[in-house]
Amino acid sequence: xxxxxxxxxxxxxxxxxxxxxxxxxxxxxxxxxxxxxxxxxxxxxxxxxxxxxxxxxxxxxxxxxxxxxxxxxxxxxxxxxxxxxxxxxxxxxxxxxxxxxxxxxxxxxxxxxxxxxxxxxxxxxxxxxxxxxxxxxxxxxxxxxxxxxxxxxxxxxxxxxxxxxxxxxxxxxxxxxxxxxxxxxx
Numbered sequence: 408x409x410x411x412x413x414x415x416x417x418x419x420x421x422x423x424x425x426x427x428x429x430x431x432x433x434x435x436x437x438x439x440x441x442x443x444x445x446x447x448x449x450x451x452x453x454x455x456x457x458x459x460x461x462x463x464x465x466x467x468x469x470x471x472x473x474x475x476x477x478x479x480x481x482x483x484x485x486x487x488x489x490x491x492x493x494x495x496x497x498x499x500x501x502x503x504x505x506x507x508x509x510x511x512x513x514x515x516x517x518x519x520x521x522x523x524x525x526x527x528x529x530x531x532x533x534x535x536x537x538x539x540x541x542x543x544x545x546x547x548x549x550x551x552x553x554x555x556x557x558x559x560x561x562x563x564x565x566x567x568x569x570x571x572x573x574x575x576x577x578x579x580x581x582x583x584x585x586x587x588x589x590x591x592x593x
Contacts, residue, residue, distance in 0.1 A: 408492035408527040411468050411484045416517040419593065421510055421534045425515055426481060430471035431458050433478035437502040446536040447500065450564040465498070472501060474510055482514050484522070487530065493530035494522060506541075509592055515549050523581045530577055536563070537570035543582040546574045550584030 413425035424430070435458040438444070444451040452458040464468065467485035471478040475502040480501035487494045495517050501510055529570070533549075536540040537556050551574035560571040576584055 408489055408494075408529070409525070410489065411487060411494065411522075413468065414521070416470075416521055418513050418517055419509075420475050421513040421517070422473045423480075423482065423514060424473055426462050426465075426469040426471045428459065428462070430473075430478040431455055431462065434458050434471060434481060437477075437479045438500070440503040442503055443500050444564060446542065446563070446569075447498075447527075448561055448564060458538045466528055466543065469499065472510065474502075474505060479505055479510070481515055482518065485516070489531065492528055493532065494526075494528055494571075495532040495534065496522075497534060511545060512549070512588055512591050516585070516592065518578065519549075519581065519588075520585065523578050527556075528578065530575055532573060532575045534571045534573045535573045539572075543572055549576065550580060550587055551576045 416423040432455060435452060438452050438458065441451055449461065452461060465483065467483040469481055469483040472480040472482055482499040482552055483497055485495040485497050496515070519531060522531050533551055535546065535547050554573040554575050557571045557573060559568050561569055563569050
């Protein structure tokens with residue numbers, strides 16, 4: 408598997424662009440719903456400095472999710488492990504009005520296709536808060552298998568401790584998952 412590097416990925420009205428300072432103001436505006444941050448481990452950014460800090464301190468490869476020309480969220484590759492040819496897709500969030508739209512499946516199609524077809528990944532992991540039923544349903548709809556729950560895994564922004572539900576998709580499962588994703592998109 409190749410090491411992921413910043414690249415622009417595009418399909419229809421959605422593009423994933425390496426998150427740059429020029430995206431910060433639009434991402435700050437996109438981040439202003441508490442619902443978006445309910446399950447994340449950091450509080451909702453309220454200033455340009457806070458959103459810039461998220462970008463600057465991010466561990467992994469973050470993208471700005473650009474929808475119809477406007478940065479409207481972010482997603483990332485994380486936990487790259489070349490020894491087992493795996494990586495994680497995570498830290499995904501979108502402006503509230505984009506939930507249950509074509510944006511998440513489009514982003515996942517772009518990221519999964521890049522991981523499996525360009526980088527040579529053999530496994531992609533996704534994880535979410537054990538209480539986040541909406542996110543878990545979306546992950547399952549991608550064709551991912553539930554791997555288990557890591558109990559007492561990390562702190563939420565409010566200081567409570569979360570369990571993390573882990574899911575994965577293997578390279579051998581990707582063709583069927585890709586076909587199902589393609590069928591869902593315009």
